[in-house]
Amino acid sequence: MTEDTIWAFVADAPRQASDIGGRMLPPRWGYLNQLWQPLWDTLNIATLGTLIGVIIAIPVAFLAAGNTTPSRHFVRPMALLIIVTSRSINSLIWALLLVAIIGPGLLAGIVAIGLRSIGFVAKLLYEAIEEIDENQVEAVRATGASRVQVIDYAIIPQILPAFWGISVFRWDINIRESTILGLVGAGGLGLQLQSSLSTLAWNQVTVIFLVIVATVVVSEWVSAKVRRAVL
């Protein structure tokens, strides 16, 4: 690590820091007016992405849970593989790939957030499914219910609070992540950040940072509120 470091730059760091700090400090508040549209885009990336992720994650979770999977030897490992792949690749990398594939813009961001969310939501959801009370399943099955009816009447009511909690939690994380996806061209606040950084407009960068922090704080508050209500 150290051999590639240019120590002259490191020694220079305090001066650089004060230089950047000096350029950042009177924030250009007028720039705020150009940020409403990207902010709305960022919210949409996070929300629609979470929606896609959750919709795909539900069947994956049921296939991955030991007590609801149709086959332990084939389907379950496949579902677990989907979960692991989605979880180990950061959303920024997903966005990097998707921008190259489907072109820059909001869609790439939404799909990237969606793909990343599948693994997270499915993992927590299948753990919740595995922890359900089997007696209720048994009771519903004893009435002669079919497989689908067992899932509908015995399993879903038990995991519903956990499901909402997980989804809102993931939405909160996604807001955080979607603020920076624009760095690789996937739209939202990150795009403004990238253009301000490349024009060295540090006083605009400060405004963007403040907007990002405010958004994250608000989304964390909303998610904590909702989770307390459902769990």
Add this chain to the structure above:
Amino acid sequence: MTGAITSLRTWKRPPVLLKDPRWRWTILLGSAIYLVLAISSVEVNWFRVYEGLERGWKFIQGFLSPDFNSRWRDIQAGLVESLTMTLTSTAAGVLISVPIGIGAARNLAPAPVYMFCRSLITLSRSFQEIIIAILLVAMFGFGPFAGFLTLTFASIGFLSKLLAEDIEGCDSAQIEAIRATGAGWWQVVNYAVQSQVMPRLIGLSLYRLDINFRESSVIGIVGAGGVGATLNTAIDRYEYDSAGAILIIIIAIVLVVEYSSSYIRRWAQ
């Protein structure tokens, strides 16, 4: 809950959440309006998407037949950088976050120290790794050193916060007992607190190691070294087979780190 029973033969399942129908309808209607607005504001160039599908297919092929050889030297250099950053930053992060964590525990630290440490933690946690990396790369120049500093800074917020919460959740009877023997502050920390939080600290450090590796493969995109930079280059050159190879290596290392850390955590607790 027990409404008028109209007929014994019809039964409607009571709603699990949101018992009040007015709330249910308001939320449903609000979500529908939001969805329409949100979806209509997303501009999609379907022609571009259609053109890109071919490239997507090429990428999937590259992922299925990864090319480890032609860029192996770059990949190897990136991986070594990533792993070095991960290990050093986790170690440095743990070393720094232990005193901060103790300082941020209400039952051990006086109020001014507590406020100071808590504000450090909030500062570190409110920004994403990538944003910190952008700033630190601008200050310290390109390369893994900036990445190391980024990951250390991010680890401090994470570890100190969880450590502080764990210390606050300690069994106060044990602290009281040690204090009753006439022990000083250091001795209380050493004999009463440390023995209670140690297993959790080991677990947290390993978990952070796991997170740091994942992050170290990303912050290269903004110039902070590591395998992320190699991946970014591979995708920019449209070398999807090399990119596939890098992704497979990342997934494999994440899996190994995750399973071994969960194994060690189970052993430690």
